[in-house]
Amino acid sequence: MTDEPNLLGAYVRARRELVTPEQAGIPVLGVRRVPGLRREEVAMLAGISADYYLRLEQGRDRNPSVQVLESLARVLRLDEDAAAYLLSLGAGRPRRRRRRPRKETVPPGIARLVSALPLPALVEGRYFDVLAVNALATALSPRLTVGANRLRDAFLDPAEQALYPDWADAGAGMVAGFRRSVGTETDDPRVIDLVGELSLASPEFSRLWARHDVAACEGAAKHIDHPQLGLLRLNRERLGVSGTTGQTLVVYHPDPDSGSAEKLALLASTLPTPWARPGTSSRPTPNVPRIPGV
Template sequence: MSESTNALGAYLRARRELVTTQQAGIPDVGVRRVPGLRREEVAMLAGISADYYLRLERGRDRNPSVQVLESIARVLHLDDDHFAHLLTLVAQVPRRRRRRGRRQTPPAGALKLLHSLAQPAFIEDRYFDILAVNRLATALSPGLAVGRNQLRDLFLDPAEQALHPEWENVTECFVANLRQAVGTDVDDPRFIELTGELSLASPRFRQLWARHEVRGQRGTPLRLDHPQVGEMTLNRERLTINGADDLMLIVYHPDAGSSDAEKLALLGSAALPTSDTKDQEVARTPRR
């Protein structure tokens, strides 16, 4: 049974394999043929029968109680984000209808705001496709351009990888956020296309995707190593547009009066428009 037809089982199995016997407080005796905990060990620690837990992983029971899920979450060391994701895999909640096969167009007001900002900024969708940018964003990274996909560039573009001294942490965060953003909508064509391409092309992506990490992106400092101005740390803010979670405004800004602010100002000077240069405002087909 595939992940799309048994999302709950795939998630439980992946998270179970990440918990060590030491974390679970189980004596590590003999040779273990499976990574992490065995099914019967999870069941014992959660206070449920091994047969019932097996039915959950195999997709034969998709309506466990919240109390059972809380017990399993405790054993699997799920934090709030991971437990919230677990609930979406079993709750009988109608999926929100989304536009498929069509690129979204950012609202006019959001575009005006984007181009009024004096800091690097761009608009992305839930797949990290870039829909609109301002000049300073592209000066910060050529990969921040309309039609590019940040996940694809992070895993497959050496220049984009060199920009991130903490590349491993950044990729882990992006993949975990993609899991959260897509949720149970795993039959979405764009999602299938993107994850399929990256799974074939990047061992690092395959490794992270198999972990089923779930995490929301929040405001955080981001270290960059720019080829022109060197290392700097910028604050990365991710803001929803019109209260929806499908479109996000991303803004990079330095601490006031810092050397990072001076370096960003240098990039801004180099990015001043010429008479034949315009900001990108209209989405093109994503680069494949």
């Protein structure tokens, strides 16, 4: 039996504990001693033997067929992203030798674009490190500086959490997105260090990481409760940076002629021009006057 991490077994075990018998259409009789579904219930619903399913959870069989994985995805109520992640865990690809992660470098053209954009913008690496950022983004959140880690700030800095009225959903989405970003490389030294640090320091992160949620971080409307400007509604766009491994250009923009557009314009008016280059935006948030009525 291999001593490699049992990623497939850990994933299906975590996910079956989140599916209730009612969701699976199983009558509940008496007191249940386990959260979610029992192993034999998952096996029955997936059309495989209970012994085979047990071998999957225990890591004694790590190369199930695509049909078995798709059946498990159906029983475990996985969405498209989560099902794709499950299939990748059972793909049986040879594991790469562990190597020290190379420094992530932003392509010069993307760095210039971030600097020139008249909107809050940053480049996020595959470990959710801030690799480039402009001054307007830093004015939204002083934590948005080159070298910061979005995951660490989100779970360890109360001031960052206070920016998001829907913090519970935002935090859960960030953890699910991080797991999707690192994929099956959970033995990457950087992942081990970051997950270990956050699991010890944040019970909420530890709880969310144990769920094994996987989801793409996509464009969406975000509410930000800025200390001086009040509540802003900004559209967040996420665009993959070509020629890189997992880098994402993140841009925030308001709806035209909205109150949020006026507030963002006010914030931009307090900043020097031209825009600061990436890596030079660690100045403190400017003293922005509160808009009357906000």
